[in-house]
Amino acid sequence: MPATVLMLGSMGHLAWRLHRQRFDERGMVNEVSGHPNLNALRAEGVETQDGLIAARIHNYAEAATALPAAAEKELVEQIILRLSLGNGGCKVYQGDEGIFMWLVPAGSVGNVGDQLAGLSAIFRSPANVSGRLIDLGIAFGVDADPGRSIQSRMSSALLACQEAQNAGEHWRVYDPTKLEATEWRVTMLGELDAAIDNGEVWVAFQPKLDLLSGEICGAEALVRWTHPEKGPINPEEFITAAERHDRIEKLTEHVLNRAVQVAASLNKGGRKFDMAVNLSPRLIGHANLKPMVVQTLRRHGLPAERLILEITETAAMSSAESAMQELRDLRGIGLQLSIDDYGTGFSTLDYLKRCPATELKIDRSFVRMLVSSRSDRIMVNSTIELAHSLGEEVVAEGVEDNETLQLLGQMGCDKAQGYLIGRPMPYEALVDYLADHSPAKAA
Known part of the structure; x- marks a missing residue:
C-alpha cells in the first residue's frame, strides 16, 4: 500500500509538471x-x-x-x-x-x-x-x-x-531624452487633482480697462499651476490634457469658485467690477454647467451680471443647438457671455445673430499689428461696428503700447486688455493695483 501511494503520488506530480509545462x-x-x-x-x-x-x-x-x-x-x-x-x-x-x-x-x-x-x-x-x-x-x-x-x-x-x-x-x-517628458505627461493628470486640493493650482487676474471712462472695469481669471519641483507648468499643457481626458470639470469649478469669490469681494462698497472666466468647449451642453454657475454665484453673493463666461469662437460655432440653448439659458439668469479669440474662426452673420453673446473679444493677433497693418485696422474697425450694431461690447486683447490703445479708442472699442494695462497677477497684487488705479487717485 505505501508503495502504491508513492507511485500514485509520483505519477500525479509528473502529470502536474507536464500540465504546467504545456x-x-x-x-x-x-x-x-x-x-x-x-x-x-x-x-x-x-x-x-x-x-x-x-x-x-x-x-x-x-x-x-x-x-x-x-x-x-x-x-x-x-x-x-x-x-x-x-x-x-x-x-x-x-x-x-x-x-x-x-x-x-x-x-x-x-x-x-x-x-x-x-x-x-x-x-x-x-x-x-x-x-x-x-x-x-x-x-x-x-x-x-x-x-x-x-x-x-x-x-x-x-x-x-x-x-x-x-x-x-x-x-x-x-530618444531616451524624451523619457522624462513622457513620464510627466502620464503622471500629470494624476497629480492635477491633488494640486488643486493642496493649493498648487491658483488663479491669476489680468485687469481690463474701460476706454471711455479710463477706469479699470474688471479682470480675466487665468489658471496657473506652480509645481513644487518643476515650477510653473504651461497652462496650455495641463488645460489641454484635462480637456482631452474629461478632467476639465473640477479644474473649471476651482477657477470659477475663486474668481467669483474675488469678484464678490471687489464689488463690495458700490464698485462695479466684472470677472471673466474661460469656459472649456467640453462643458458647453454639460448637465452640471448651469447648476455649478448658479450655486457658485449664490455661495459668494455675486450678482450674475458681474460674471462673464468666455467661449472661443470656434467652440461656440461648433456647438449643437441644444448647447446653444444652454448658452441662452445662462444668459437668461443675467450673466454675460463673451466670444473669445474673435477673428480666428469662421463666424457667419447668422451665427452672430443666434449666439446670445454680450461681448466680442478681438484676438491679439489682429491687435498686435494694428498700427502697422492696414488690413488689420480694417478688420478691427469693422468688427467694432458690427458688434455695436448687434448690441455687443468689444474687448481688444494683447494691447501692449500706447499707440495701439489710442487707435482702439478712436475706433470706439469699449475695453482693452494686455500687458500695457497689466499683466496677470495674484489677488493680493490685484488689490494693490486697483488701489493705485482708483478714480480718486487718478484725479
Whole structure:
C-alpha cells in the first residue's frame, strides 16, 4: 500500500509538471500562428544588451478582417517570412494586432538603418494570401538603450513606431531624452487633482480697462499651476490634457469658485467690477454647467451680471443647438457671455445673430499689428461696428503700447486688455493695483 501511494503520488506530480509545462508553453506562443509571442521575448530578453526593434502593421486588423478566418495564420507566416529575410534571420516574436519584435546584436545597432530601409522596400510589394493581394503598411521603431527593463524598452520601441507612422517615415529610433517628458505627461493628470486640493493650482487676474471712462472695469481669471519641483507648468499643457481626458470639470469649478469669490469681494462698497472666466468647449451642453454657475454665484453673493463666461469662437460655432440653448439659458439668469479669440474662426452673420453673446473679444493677433497693418485696422474697425450694431461690447486683447490703445479708442472699442494695462497677477497684487488705479487717485 505505501508503495502504491508513492507511485500514485509520483505519477500525479509528473502529470502536474507536464500540465504546467504545456501551460507555460501555450503562454509563450501566439494562439493563431504558433510563433513565440511577446511573453517569450520578455522571458528571454530580461538581461539583454541587444538592440530591440518593433514593427507594426498599421492595417493589420483591416487585412485580417478581409480574409477568411483560417487565412490569418497564412498572413502572419508571410509577414514573419519577410521580416526574417530582412533582419538576418533573427527570431521574430509576434504580438497582437500586427505587432512584431526582434533583438539585434548590440554591435549591429548602428547599422540598423540599412536593415530597416531594406525591410521597408520588401513590404512595398503586396502579400498574396489565399489568392488575394494584401497591401501591408508598416513602420519600425528602435530602442537602443539597454539600461532599462525589457518591458519598458518594448513600450519605447512601439512609441518610436507610432512616431514614425505619424510623421510618414519608415522608422525612428526612440530618444531616451524624451523619457522624462513622457513620464510627466502620464503622471500629470494624476497629480492635477491633488494640486488643486493642496493649493498648487491658483488663479491669476489680468485687469481690463474701460476706454471711455479710463477706469479699470474688471479682470480675466487665468489658471496657473506652480509645481513644487518643476515650477510653473504651461497652462496650455495641463488645460489641454484635462480637456482631452474629461478632467476639465473640477479644474473649471476651482477657477470659477475663486474668481467669483474675488469678484464678490471687489464689488463690495458700490464698485462695479466684472470677472471673466474661460469656459472649456467640453462643458458647453454639460448637465452640471448651469447648476455649478448658479450655486457658485449664490455661495459668494455675486450678482450674475458681474460674471462673464468666455467661449472661443470656434467652440461656440461648433456647438449643437441644444448647447446653444444652454448658452441662452445662462444668459437668461443675467450673466454675460463673451466670444473669445474673435477673428480666428469662421463666424457667419447668422451665427452672430443666434449666439446670445454680450461681448466680442478681438484676438491679439489682429491687435498686435494694428498700427502697422492696414488690413488689420480694417478688420478691427469693422468688427467694432458690427458688434455695436448687434448690441455687443468689444474687448481688444494683447494691447501692449500706447499707440495701439489710442487707435482702439478712436475706433470706439469699449475695453482693452494686455500687458500695457497689466499683466496677470495674484489677488493680493490685484488689490494693490486697483488701489493705485482708483478714480480718486487718478484725479
